[in-house]
Amino acid sequence: MEVNQSHSAIKCGAKFIEEYDGPSAHTQPYDVLKRIFAHGSRQDGSNDEAVVFTWQDLADDADALDEGKRLKRNIKKAIVRLDEHQDKLNEIATEYNLKYRPVIVQLETGGGSGNLSRYKVQPVIADTKSVVKASEVPEGYIRYSLENIKKHNRLARLINGFDATGLKFHALTGTVLVAIILGTIISIAGLFSLTAQTSVFGLLSTLLNTSLALGALFVAFSPLYLCITNRIIVAPTILVPSNLHTLQLEYSPTDKKRADGSTVREFRIVSYVSKCSICGDRVEVENGLGAMRGRLVGRCNASPREHVFTFDHITRLGAPIFSEYQEICATSLRN
Numbered sequence: 624m625e626v627n628q629s630h631s632a633i634k635c636g637a638k639f640i641e642e643y644d645g646p647s648a649h650t651q652p653y654d655v656l657k658r659i660f661a662h663g664s665r666q667d668g669s670n671d672e673a674v675v676f677t678w679q680d681l682a683d684d685a686d687a688l689d690e691g692k693r694l695k696r697n698i699k700k701a702i703v704r705l706d707e708h709q710d711k712l713n714e715i716a717t718e719y720n721l722k723y724r725p726v727i728v729q730l731e732t733g734g735g736s737g738n739l740s741r742y743k744v745q746p747v748i749a750d751t752k753s754v755v756k757a758s759e760v761p762e763g764y765i766r767y768s769l770e771n772i773k774k775h776n777r778l779a780r781l782i783n784g785f786d787a788t789g790l791k792f793h794a795l796t797g798t799v800l801v802a803i804i805l806g807t808i809i810s811i812a813g814l815f816s817l818t819a820q821t822s823v824f825g826l827l828s829t830l831l832n833t834s835l836a837l838g839a840l841f842v843a844f845s846p847l848y849l850c851i852t853n854r855i856i857v858a859p860t861i862l863v864p865s866n867l868h869t870l871q872l873e874y875s876p877t878d879k880k881r882a883d884g885s886t887v888r889e890f891r892i893v894s895y896v897s898k899c900s901i902c903g904d905r906v907e908v909e910n911g912l913g914a915m916r917g918r919l920v921g922r923c924n925a926s927p928r929e930h931v932f933t934f935d936h937i938t939r940l941g942a943p944i945f946s947e948y949q950e951i952c953a954t955s956l957r958n
């Protein structure tokens with residue numbers, strides 16, 4: 624292994640902990656991550672190997688009292704927490720020109736109660752393609768990043784990470800096809816029974832039933848169709864946990880390839896957010912209105928009608944839509 628890989632991953636982790644100010648930043652798992660990367664920085668450079676540690680390498684005086692029981696529990700949590708921040712780690716790697724980001728894995732241990740669990744800080748190649756450095760974001764633009772979704776509801780868990788390969792691909796295209804055929808049949812049947820009605824009540828009820836059936840079909844299947852064709856849409860309300868405002872359903876490429884060489888995509892439920900470049904409040908992604916109909920936009924919580932930005936999930940950049948704010952941003956940045 625190159626000495627640079629481990630060094631780069633450790634530095635990425637250390638910078639992450641230094642900058643992270645999320646709601647749980649001061650909880651124990653994050654404190655453990657801080658200790659891991661501090662330990663890594665000390666170890667790093669002494670040899671070319673990846674950093675390996677046990678709980679004893681991270682322990683302080685308090686941990687000696689319960690023989691590391693609490694610390695060991697927190698190491699397990701820390702591994703999960705770090706994994707949730709892949710996107711943030713990619714951003715940090717871009718920012719500091721690092722090629723690798725850290726993943727912590729538990730190593731196989733030989734049996735016997737005397738053996739301590741060993742953990743390794745594994746360097747993995749960071750995805751720096753989709754992120755623009757903060758210093759390179761154009762004036763007044765905002766940069767979106769992915770936010771962690773703590774708890775998905777049951778349906779969302781089912782859809783999140785659903786990749787359309789093999790049988791699942793046929794099931795997916797089949798479902799959409801069946802929905803279209805079903806929609807057509809309902810429409811034709813509705814038309815036929817409309818002509819057969821003689822009373823106003825019969826006409827109205829047939830019309831109502833047909834529209835209800837079509838509407839239900841549309842509500843259930845159009846997000847699937849729209850997401851596949853547009854790659855990203857505002858997630859249907861049924862997928863959004865009650866504590867969150869808006870989420871997006873993304874049909875994003877994976878590393879897997881089909882037999883014909885095309886890229887396998889999967890459904891991901893994500894939350895793109897940013898900070899308003901005009902007032903600093905939180906920007907969330909929603910459906911555009913008026914001239915922006917059919918597009919997604921970033922809307923500021925403090926001024927949702929005025930502080931509106933474009934949204935592109937590939938470049939992750941957003942420009943203020945109304946021209947007067949482009950000037951305001953430029954002036955406030957100069958001062």
Ligand SMILES: [Zn+2]
Pocket residue numbers: 899900901902903904923924925926930
């Ligand atoms: Zn704002």
